[in-house]
Amino acid sequence: MAGLVAGRKPDPKYGRIAKARSLHNNCLTLPVIFLMLSNHYPLAFATQYNWIIAALVFLMGVSIRHYFNTMHSRRPAPYWTWLVTAVLFLAIVWLSAAGYRQGEPQEARLTPSQQVYASAEGFDHVKDIVLGRCSMCHSREPFWEGMRWAPKGLYLETTSDIAKAARLIHVQAGISEAMPPANVSFITPQERQAIAAWYRGAGG
Numbered sequence: 001m002a003g004l005v006a007g008r009k010p011d012p013k014y015g016r017i018a019k020a021r022s023l024h025n026n027c028l029t030l031p032v033i034f035l036m037l038s039n040h041y042p043l044a045f046a047t048q049y050n051w052i053i054a055a056l057v058f059l060m061g062v063s064i065r066h067y068f069n070t071m072h073s074r075r076p077a078p079y080w081t082w083l084v085t086a087v088l089f090l091a092i093v094w095l096s097a098a099g100y101r102q103g104e105p106q107e108a109r110l111t112p113s114q115q116v117y118a119s120a121e122g123f124d125h126v127k128d129i130v131l132g133r134c135s136m137c138h139s140r141e142p143f144w145e146g147m148r149w150a151p152k153g154l155y156l157e158t159t160s161d162i163a164k165a166a167r168l169i170h171v172q173a174g175i176s177e178a179m180p181p182a183n184v185s186f187i188t189p190q191e192r193q194a195i196a197a198w199y200r201g202a203g204g
């Protein structure tokens with residue numbers, strides 16, 4: 001712009017760069033919307049392969065946009081992109097159920113900072129609360145109706161699970177009422193206070 005105003009001939013390089021950025025932007029729109037919505041759908045993220053799923057979603061963004069971009073420029077429709085998109089999508093469906101690490105609850109060795117939470121005042125009570133109010137969903141084999149996997153892969157069953165997730169438990173169930181969802185497991189205000197007191201007592 002400055003070059004034009006000064007009466008110089010602008011370098012066409014910048015036009016090409018802008019066009020490339022615009023194309024990238026165009027290909028990214030659908031994946032971005034997908035990723036924004038995906039955190040409500042464990043099928044999209046609750047697997048150890050979620051990063052491959054994200055990568056494939058980006059490729060789908062490219063194949064879908066390529067079809068429409070070509071159509072909109074009045075060139076022959078590249079129907080092969082439908083096949084590519086379908087194959088990518090099937091791969092995502094397959095990955096979403098594959099390779100979920102499950103297993104028996106195991107006591108892991110506590111790190112020094114986890115040890116602080118596990119031996120802090122009130123831990124035993126908090127562990128009872130968590131086992132009673134959270135572990136029906138947050139376990140290696142959830143027994144909440146319709147729940148196959150622990151939401152967000154977060155296990156709350158063992159001492160080490162709980163010590164490791166101390167801050168998250170405090171935030172989601174101690175000082176806020178985010179968990180359990182809609183208080184389905186009837187945690188009481190006193191129990192929330194107990195969680196918060198334990199966390200603060202441990203210096204958190």
Ligand code: HEC
Nearest residue numbers: 039133134137151152154168169172173179180181184185
């Ligand atoms: C009825 C099943 C259910 C129960 C019971 C439950 N949760 Fe959850 N929890 C969920 C679901 C579903 C999500 C994922 C929410 C989302 O993706 O927005 C979640 C997410 C979380 C997260 C967020 C993890 C992260 O990394 O963002 C934490 C922490 C958590 N729960 C802690 C608890 C605690 C502590 C309790 C018990 C006091 C509890 N939950 C009870 C279903 C449950």
